[in-house]
Amino acid sequence: RGPLLVLAGPGTGKTEVLTHHIAYLVNDKGVHPIEILGITFTRKTANQMAELLKNFKGFEKAQPRISTLHAEALHILGEIGSGDKFVLDGDETRWLMMDGAEDLGLNVGARELGKLEREMGLLKANNKLPNEIVCINEQTKILKELYERYEELLSFNRAIDLDGLIMRVVRALSSSAQSYNPNISHILVDEYQDINQAEFKFIQILAENIDSLFVVGDDDQSIYGWRGADPNIIRSFQKDFHGAQVETLEESHRCTGHVLKGAQAIVSKDPNYQYKPLCSVK
Numbered sequence: 001r002g003p004l005l006v007l008a009g010p011g012t013g014k015t016e017v018l019t020h021h022i023a024y025l026v027n028d029k030g031v032h033p034i035e036i037l038g039i040t041f042t043r044k045t046a047n048q049m050a051e052l053l054k055n056f057k058g059f060e061k062a063q064p065r066i067s068t069l070h071a072e073a074l075h076i077l078g079e080i081g082s083g084d085k086f087v088l089d090g091d092e093t094r095w096l097m098m099d100g101a102e103d104l105g106l107n108v109g110a111r112e113l114g115k116l117e118r119e120m121g122l123l124k125a126n127n128k129l130p131n132e133i134v135c136i137n138e139q140t141k142i143l144k145e146l147y148e149r150y151e152e153l154l155s156f157n158r159a160i161d162l163d164g165l166i167m168r169v170v171r172a173l174s175s176s177a178q179s180y181n182p183n184i185s186h187i188l189v190d191e192y193q194d195i196n197q198a199e200f201k202f203i204q205i206l207a208e209n210i211d212s213l214f215v216v217g218d219d220d221q222s223i224y225g226w227r228g229a230d231p232n233i234i235r236s237f238q239k240d241f242h243g244a245q246v247e248t249l250e251e252s253h254r255c256t257g258h259v260l261k262g263a264q265a266i267v268s269k270d271p272n273y274q275y276k277p278l279c280s281v282k
Contacts (some may be wrong), residue, residue, distance in 0.1 A: 001211055001212050002212060002213075002241075002243050002244065002245070003207070003212070003213040003214075003215075003237070003241035003242075003243065003244035003245070004212070004213070004214050004215070004244065004245050004246075004247065005192070005215050005216075005217070005234070005237045005238075005244060005245070005246045005247070006214070006215070006216045006217075006246075006247050006248070006249060007217070007218055007219075007246060007247070007248045007249070007276055008216050008217065008218055008248075008249040009218055009220070009248075009249065009250070009252055009260075009276055009278045010218070010221065010252055010254055010255055010260075010263070010278075011252035011253045011254020011255050012249035012250070012251060012252055012253070012278075013249065013253065014190060014191065014216045014217070014218075015040075015045060015048060015049060015052075015190060015216075016052070017216055017249065018038060018049065018188050018190055018214070018216055019049050019052040019053060019056075021188060021214055022036055022038060022049075022053060022064055022188060023053065023056040023058065025186055025212075026056075026058040026059065026064075027056070027057060027058045031185065031186060032062065033058070033059055033062040033063055033064045034062055034064070034065075034183075034184075035064075035183075035184050035185040035186060036064035036065070036184065036185070036186045036187075036188070037064065037065050037067065037072070037182065037184045037186070037187050037188070037206070038064055038065070038066040038067070038187075038188045038190070039067060039068070039069055039072060039187065039188065039189045039190065039203070040066065040067070040068055040069075040190045040191070041068060041069065041190065041191050041194060042068060043068060043071075045190060045191075046066045046067060046068055046071075049066050049190075050063065050066050065184075069166060069195075069199055069202065070162060070165055070166070072206075073165045073166050073168075073169045073202065074087070074165065076169050076173070076182075077160075077165075077168070077169060077172075080172060080173075085158045085159070086157065086158065086159040086160070087159070087160055087161070087162065087165070088154075088159050088160070088161045088162070089162075092159075093117070093161045093162075093163075094113075094114075094117065096150060096153050096154065096157075096159075096161075097113055097116070097117050097146070097150060098113065099153060100146055100149040100150040100152075100153055101113060101116075101146060103149055103153075104145055104146060104149055106142065106146065116142070116143055116146055118226075119143055120143065120146070120147050120150070120163070121163040121227065121228075122227075122228050123143075123147065124163045124164045124166075124167045124198065125163070125167075125196035125197065125198055125199075125227060125228025126196065126197045126198065126228055127167050127170060127171075127197050127198040127201055129151075129167075129171075130144050130147040130148040130151060131148075133147070166198045166199050166202050167198045169202060170198055170201045170202050170205065173205050174201075174205070182206055182210075184206075184210060185210050185211045185212070186210060186211055186212045186213075186214070187203070187206055187207055187210055187212075187213050187214070188213075188214045188215070188216075189203060189213070189214070189215040189216070189217075190216055190217075191216070191217055192215040192216060192217030192233070192234050192237075193217035193218055193219050193220075193221055193222040193229070193231050193233075193234045194217070194222055194223070194224045194229045195229060195230075195233055195234075196224075196227065196228030196229050196230060197228065197230060197233075198228075200230075200233050200240075204240070207241070213241060215234075215237070217234050218234075218276075219231040219232075219234045219235055219272075219274065220263075220267040220270075220273070220276075222234075231272075232272065235272060235274060248276055248277065250276075250277050250278055250279055251278075251279060251280075251281050252278055252279070252280050252281065252282075253281055253282065254282075255280055255282070256280050256282050257279070257280040257282075259280075260278050260279070260280055264278070
């Protein structure tokens, strides 16, 4: 019960430990599979976890829901009755951005528009709406105006983009008078080191009224800063979730000893580095 972070170094088996924990909940603790939600970052990993569960007993009649963050957000939007009908792909997002720039009379080329699109995506990853942008120069003023017009076009088309999907759910649930009840008791999250602020808020909301939160990750392997991933989120797990515990997986089945030592020599230069004992079994 309660929140648990498992720090898992390279090759220590992040996805496998999540799968084993799901089996443990069902077979040792008597949890019904439909009370469990597993969250991953890719459909490939979600499918991998579902396949691994077939090796365990207890899942013959029911399976836990294994979902990506975006798929779970869409699932919730459907449950709370969102009026949005369309999820835009990358090309459609770019076309709508171009329409917004044209409406504002902005003379920007493809490269500049791409930069603005990336900056807008980071704002959404950090759970920021246009009215929360502080204009400190002409560039941020243009970004704010384009962001506002782009959101108006999304609303007009009853559409939503992938960058803003998590933020939309967070805002909808945060403004609701009643807390959201996902009808699950246990949540497991893979690759926790790669979540951004909007995704963190999303997980916080989902975990409000559950029995246990089990997350796996390694702050030294956070590689998605370009999409807003913040390794300080995993480092603050015990502050963010009352009564949280931390365990460490120490045996690497992927890397030899000298590779682990070399990697640790590099990542230890980070002023926020947290030491984790690792040994190779190769």
